[in-house]
Amino acid sequence: xxxxxxTLIQGLCFSAIALGIYISMKIFNIPDITTDGSYTxxxxxxxxxxxxxxxxxxxxxxxxAAGALAGALTGLIHxxxxxxxxxxxxxxxxxxxSINLTLMGRSNIPLNGIQTIYNLIxxxxxxxxxxxxxxxxxxxxxxxxxxxxxxxDFGIAMRATGNSxxxxxxxxxxxxxxxxxxxxxxxxxxxxxxxxxxxxxGFADISMGIGIVITGLGSVIVAETLINWFKIxxxxxxxxxxxxxxxxxQSVIAITLSIGVDPNLxxxxxxxxxxxxxxxxxxxxxxxx
Amino acid sequence: MxxxxxxHKTFNRGKANQVDAINDVDLLVNEKEFLVIVGSNGSGKSTxxxxxxxxxxxSLGTIHIDGNDVTKLHDYGRSEWIARVFQNFLSGTAPxxxxxxxFRLAALRTKHKGLSIGVDEKFxxxVKEKIATLGMGLExxxxxPMGTLSGGQRQALTLLMSVIxxxxxxLLDEPTAALDPRSANLVMHTADQLIKExxxxxxxxxxxxxxxxxxxxxxxxxxxxxxxxxLDEKKKAxxxxxxxxxxxx
Numbered sequence: 288x289x290x291x292x293x294t295l296i297q298g299l300c301f302s303a304i305a306l307g308i309y310i311s312m313k314i315f316n317i318p319d320i321t322t323d324g325s326y327t328x329x330x331x332x333x334x335x336x337x338x339x340x341x342x343x344x345x346x347x348x349x350x351x352a353a354g355a356l357a358g359a360l361t362g363l364i365h366x367x368x369x370x371x372x373x374x375x376x377x378x379x380x381x382x383x384x385s386i387n388l389t390l391m392g393r394s395n396i397p398l399n400g401i402q403t404i405y406n407l408i409x410x411x412x413x414x415x416x417x418x419x420x421x422x423x424x425x426x427x428x429x430x431x432x433x434x435x436x437x438x439x440d441f442g443i444a445m446r447a448t449g450n451s452x453x454x455x456x457x458x459x460x461x462x463x464x465x466x467x468x469x470x471x472x473x474x475x476x477x478x479x480x481x482x483x484x485x486x487x488x489g490f491a492d493i494s495m496g497i498g499i500v501i502t503g504l505g506s507v508i509v510a511e512t513l514i515n516w517f518k519i520x521x522x523x524x525x526x527x528x529x530x531x532x533x534x535x536x537q538s539v540i541a542i543t544l545s546i547g548v549d550p551n552l553x554x555x556x557x558x559x560x561x562x563x564x565x566x567x568x569x570x571x572x573x574x575x576x
Numbered sequence: 577m578x579x580x581x582x583x584h585k586t587f588n589r590g591k592a593n594q595v596d597a598i599n600d601v602d603l604l605v606n607e608k609e610f611l612v613i614v615g616s617n618g619s620g621k622s623t624x625x626x627x628x629x630x631x632x633x634x635s636l637g638t639i640h641i642d643g644n645d646v647t648k649l650h651d652y653g654r655s656e657w658i659a660r661v662f663q664n665f666l667s668g669t670a671p672x673x674x675x676x677x678x679f680r681l682a683a684l685r686t687k688h689k690g691l692s693i694g695v696d697e698k699f700x701x702x703v704k705e706k707i708a709t710l711g712m713g714l715e716x717x718x719x720x721p722m723g724t725l726s727g728g729q730r731q732a733l734t735l736l737m738s739v740i741x742x743x744x745x746x747l748l749d750e751p752t753a754a755l756d757p758r759s760a761n762l763v764m765h766t767a768d769q770l771i772k773e774x775x776x777x778x779x780x781x782x783x784x785x786x787x788x789x790x791x792x793x794x795x796x797x798x799x800x801x802x803x804x805x806x807l808d809e810k811k812k813a814x815x816x817x818x819x820x821x822x823x824x825x
Contacts, residue, residue, distance in 0.1 A: 440689040443677045450670040453662060457629070458685045459655030520674065520721060 292415055294541040298534030299422040300483040301502050305510070305533040306433055306526070307476030308503030313511065314437075315469045316449040317365070320376040320500050324383025325357040325474040327496035329481025331387045334396035334491030343404045347482065354478025355471040357383060362467030387493060394493040403486035418487060429479065430526050437522045445469060477503070498554065505561045506532035512564055536560075577777040578605040578628060578745060583637030585623055585801075597623040598634075599801040605794075610771055610778045612788045615798035616824065621781045624798065625749050628779065630654040642744055656686045659738030661731065661767070663750040668734035671723030675714070675733065678722050679703045682737035706736055710766065728759025735766050739774050746771060748780040752787070760784075764791060785824075789817045797823055 304326060311319035329350045336346045357379055364375040388394065404425075405418040436442045447455040448465045456462055485491045509532035514525055543556045585598040597620050605611050615621040626632045627639065630651035638647045641657045662668045669678050680695050700718060708715040710732055714725070722730060731751055738746055748767060752760035768791050771778045782788050788795060795812050797805035805823070807815060 435693075436691070438693050438695075439691045440680065440684055440694045441691050443673065443680055443695075444684075444689040446673055446677070447670040447681055450672045451667065453667040454670055455681065456650075456652045457655060457658075457660040457668075458681050459652050459687075460689065461650075461652050520719075 289415065290541065290545065292419060294537050295534060296415070296418055296422060296487060297484075297541070298537040299419075299426050299530075300487055301480055301506065301537060302426050302530045302533040303429060303476045303483065304480035304499065304503040305506035305529050305536075306429065307473040307480070308500070308507045309510070309526075309529045310433075310469060310476070311473040312504070312507060314446055314449050315466060315473075317372045317466065317470065318376070319358070319361060319372065319470055319473060321357055321361045321379045321383070321470070321474055322376075322477050322500040322503060323496040323498070324380035324387070325354045325477045325496075326481040326499045327387045327491075327493065328353050328357055328383055328390075329478030330485035330491040330495055331390045331396075331481075331493075332478070333482045333485045334398060335390055335392075337398055337401050337403065337486070338396060343402075343407060350478050350482045351475045354475040354481075357478070358470035358472070358474025359467050361474070362470035365470075366463035366466050384493070391491065391493060395490060397490045398486065399489065404483075405486060422483065422487075425483070426530065429476070430530065433476075434523050434526050437526075501557055501561065502533075502536060505536045505557065505564070508532070508561060508564050509535050512567060515568070577607040577609070577642055578603075578779075579638075579640040580604070580624075580628070581638045581640075583627060583634045583639065585620075585627060585632060586635045589635070597801050598627065601637075601801070601803055603796070603803060603806075605777060605779065607777055608775050609794055610768075610776075610780070610792040612792035612795045613779060613781045613798060614783070614785065614788050614795065614820070614823070615804075619798040620801035621798045622749065623801075625747055625779060625781050628745075629658060629660055629747055657744045658747060659685065659741075659743045659745070660747045661734050661738065661749065661751045663753050665727040665730040665734070665754055669722045669730050669737075672721055674719050675707075675722055675725075676700060676703060676718045678733070679706075679718075679737055679740060683740045685738075685741040685743075687741070703740075706740060707733070710736065726759070728755050728763060731755065731759070731763045732766055735763065735770055739770050739776075743774065743776060746776045746778040748778065748782075750782055751780075752782075752784065760787075767791075785817065785820045789815070789820055 304322065308322065311317050332350050332353050333346055336349065361375045361379045364370050364378060365372045405421055406414065408421065409417060410420050411417045437446065444455060444460050445465060448460065448462050452462050507529060510528040513528050519525055539560050540553065540557065543553065544550060548556060580601055580603040583598055583601050587595045587597055601624065613621045613624065623632065627634055630646065630649055630653065634647060638645060640646065641654065646654050676695055680699065703718055704715045707718065712729060712732065714729060751767065752763050755763060764787055780792060793809040793812060795807045796803055
């Protein structure tokens with residue numbers, strides 16, 4: 288497959304996870320690492336149902352619901368039992384490993400020769416081009432829905448919940464319920480990434496989610512750096528930058544591999560890249576002064 | 577309007593650091609009354625305000641607002657009647673949201689925040705007109721994030737936000753404590769004007785005895801979680817500023 292195209296496809300598949308992390312981390316200010324589990328959950332549900340011959344249009348809502356349920360669970364533990372958000376996420380993520388394994392029945396489900404979302408419609412003779420165009424439409428639809436949601440009265444209340452909790456409570460919003468809804472939404476998006484990747488790579492694997500949270504975080508941090516740099520306040524541009532961040536992040540990984548870096552060192556490269564982006568504002572200000 | 581009956585509030589009950597913040601307080605605040613509460617630190621005045629707001633729930637006793645039993649309602653459940661201005665100007669507004677979005681949420685204080693887009697040109701015009709009445713020149717900055725404004729500007733806007741939706745009770749928790757004297761004057765003046773214009777029932781908790789003397793038509797002195805003095809409009813009018821200082825002497 289063409290190098291750039293495959294990178295782009297990976298980036299688009301991960302843009303849902305990036306949007307999810309953007310919602311939990313930037314909008315709600317909650318470090319949510321249910322992600323690793325709900326991503327695999329999305330993949331596991333997709334593979335299992337595809338294997339049983341279920342149509343994609345039925346699998347999609349099931350994946351969304353499964354991810355939302357996982358997120359809502361983290362939200363419930365965090366708000367109702369007053370457990371630290373990070374710990375709540377770790378608990379649900381850990382439990383999800385067993386649930387995913389039970390669901391799949393084995394550690395890997397290959398999807399050879401099974402009809403997926405990418406060969407549902409044929410817009411191009413080249414299957415990779417076909418995948419690309421279907422992903423573009425899919426990601427555009429998600430982005431439009433999230434963007435619209437954030438512009439609505441409900442969305443403004445969501446954004447205020449992570450920004451000034453005392454204010455939004457005095458304006459009549461149950462912040463516990465809002466956080467549960469937000470985490471459900473974030474993890475539904477994460478599960479969607481699992482749904483997209485599983486069909487794109489042609490298999491689901493129990494370990495596919497290990498460390499995936501860094502992919503979302505990295506994408507959002509790239510986006511955030513640009514948002515701060517250009518002082519962006521528009522919701523739409525922010526979301527587009529998150530998508531851009533997801534693609535950039537995948538590009539860095541792809542380029543690293545293509546220049547011959549040992550794949551075993553990939554996670555080090557990923558960590559260093561994220562660190563570099565996070566510390567970039569401080570480094571530049573130190574150099575200039 | 578606000579009926580507080582036999583309310584107790586104990587924090588950390590049964591522990592070594594147990595605090596009886598409010599002891600058997602009975603207080604009836606009538607409609608359109610502007611009650612000022614003063615008292616030293618730890619006297620229970622802020623707890624009392626939080627009990628009315630619903631940020632803390634009473635250990636014993638009942639609270640009614642406008643005839644409704646709200647004793648067990650949390651703060652977000654009381655927004656139908658109550659608007660608040662906080663001591664910390666950061667608490668009353670969302671800094672990363674635009675002024676317009678902040679006003680949109682305030683306009684929905686008593687209503688459902690639904691899945692439709694409410695910030696349109698009509699709403700924008702309405703907000704601009706409201707903000708223009710402050711005379712601070714902020715009406716052309718409604719798209720800016722709230723966080724770019726000064727503390728005084730944010731408190732003034734918080735006040736304005738409290739009356740953009742129907743409001744019966746306004747709670748002011750040391751609204752000027754974090755402001756410079758000039759901004760403080762402006763905020764208190766605006767508050768007083770809005771309370772009169774909209775016929776609000778208001779409670780002001782303050783450490784500023786000059787404000788306590790200047791504003792309001794009833795004054796209560798709290799100490800040890802109890803109401804020590806309660807002066808109605810007539811008695812408050814007869815009160816001299818020095819008498820107030822003597823209360824703390």
